[in-house]
Amino acid sequence: MIDKVFNKTISKQFEFDEEVASVFDDMLDRSVPFYKQMQKLSISFANNFLEENSKVYDLGCSTASTLIELSKSSQYNLSLVGIDNSKAMLERASKKSKAFGVEIEFLNADIFDVDLKDAKVVLSNYTLQFIRPLNREKLVKKIYDSLEDNGVFIFSEKLVSQNSFLNKQFIDEYYSFKKTQGYSEFEISQKREALENVLIPYTEDENKRMIKDAGFKHCETVFKWVNFALFIAIK
Ligand SMILES: Nc1ncnc2c1ncn2[C@@H]1O[C@H](C[S@+](CC[C@H]([NH3+])C(=O)[O-])CC(=O)[O-])[C@@H](O)[C@H]1O
Numbered sequence: 001m002i003d004k005v006f007n008k009t010i011s012k013q014f015e016f017d018e019e020v021a022s023v024f025d026d027m028l029d030r031s032v033p034f035y036k037q038m039q040k041l042s043i044s045f046a047n048n049f050l051e052e053n054s055k056v057y058d059l060g061c062s063t064a065s066t067l068i069e070l071s072k073s074s075q076y077n078l079s080l081v082g083i084d085n086s087k088a089m090l091e092r093a094s095k096k097s098k099a100f101g102v103e104i105e106f107l108n109a110d111i112f113d114v115d116l117k118d119a120k121v122v123l124s125n126y127t128l129q130f131i132r133p134l135n136r137e138k139l140v141k142k143i144y145d146s147l148e149d150n151g152v153f154i155f156s157e158k159l160v161s162q163n164s165f166l167n168k169q170f171i172d173e174y175y176s177f178k179k180t181q182g183y184s185e186f187e188i189s190q191k192r193e194a195l196e197n198v199l200i201p202y203t204e205d206e207n208k209r210m211i212k213d214a215g216f217k218h219c220e221t222v223f224k225w226v227n228f229a230l231f232i233a234i235k
């Protein structure tokens with residue numbers, strides 16, 4: 001379904017509710033520059049670290065597109081766990097994975113409440129940005145502690161620039177991108193307001209600092225378009 005969530009006047013904060021879940025794949029595809037390419041890259045980097053029966057967690061799995069694509073691309077039988085605190089998202093995820101014949105264990109829970117044991121790969125695309133700072137740092141430490149030796153954390157995030165002049169250009173570029181994707185100025189500004197204090201982006205350096213502080217030995221930016229980036233962190 002086509003995303004028209006912000007085509008009407010909205011006074012509440014952004015939520016992953018039934019309405020958002022029902023149009024989510026279209027929303028992500030049209031709102032995140034190079035979303036599909038970054039998803040493909042996260043899958044191919046993940047595949048390099050996986051073997052038979054490896055355990056993979058997707059934190060904030062939404063409708064499970066990444067885990068489904070990962071399973072389809074892998075030569076191995078994987079143990080896949082998708083975690084999301086939105087019931088509406090997981091209902092869709094469950095239907096979709098059944099339709100594709102992919103076995104995934106779904107946990108309708110807060111990421112903080114789940115034990116990520118035996119993790120070889122932890123994926124989290126565009127989800128840390130919704131976790132409050134301080135908690136975000138704690139979560140990344142928990143991911144580090146849960147990963148097996150040489151395990152990897154692959155994540156993508158919306159970014160801000162440290163430089164206020166460039167930051168304004170980042171925002172302008174992103175809004176022109178959204179216009180090319182068919183969103184109106186009204187929809188763009190409504191969504192911006194709804195996301196205020198809900199989506200809290202870090203700079204690229206802050207993300208890398210957080211990863212290093214948690215103990216990861218290496219962190220690389222794998223892909224970047226203006227204010228969106230994919231990172232890989234190796235334990
Ligand atoms: N504390 C939390 N605990 C569990 N889930 C959470 C929490 N906070 C947010 N979520 C969930 O994280 C997901 C973020 S969307 C991820 C896209 C996906 N990775 C994709 O590549 O398709 C990104 C976006 O909408 O920008 C939503 O489904 C939330 O319900």
Ligand SMILES: O=C(O)C(=O)Cc1ccccc1
Pocket residue numbers: 027028031032158191192195199
């Ligand atoms: O930051 C924005 O304006 C976005 O639209 C990013 C986004 C994409 C999909 C869900 C939530 C936020």
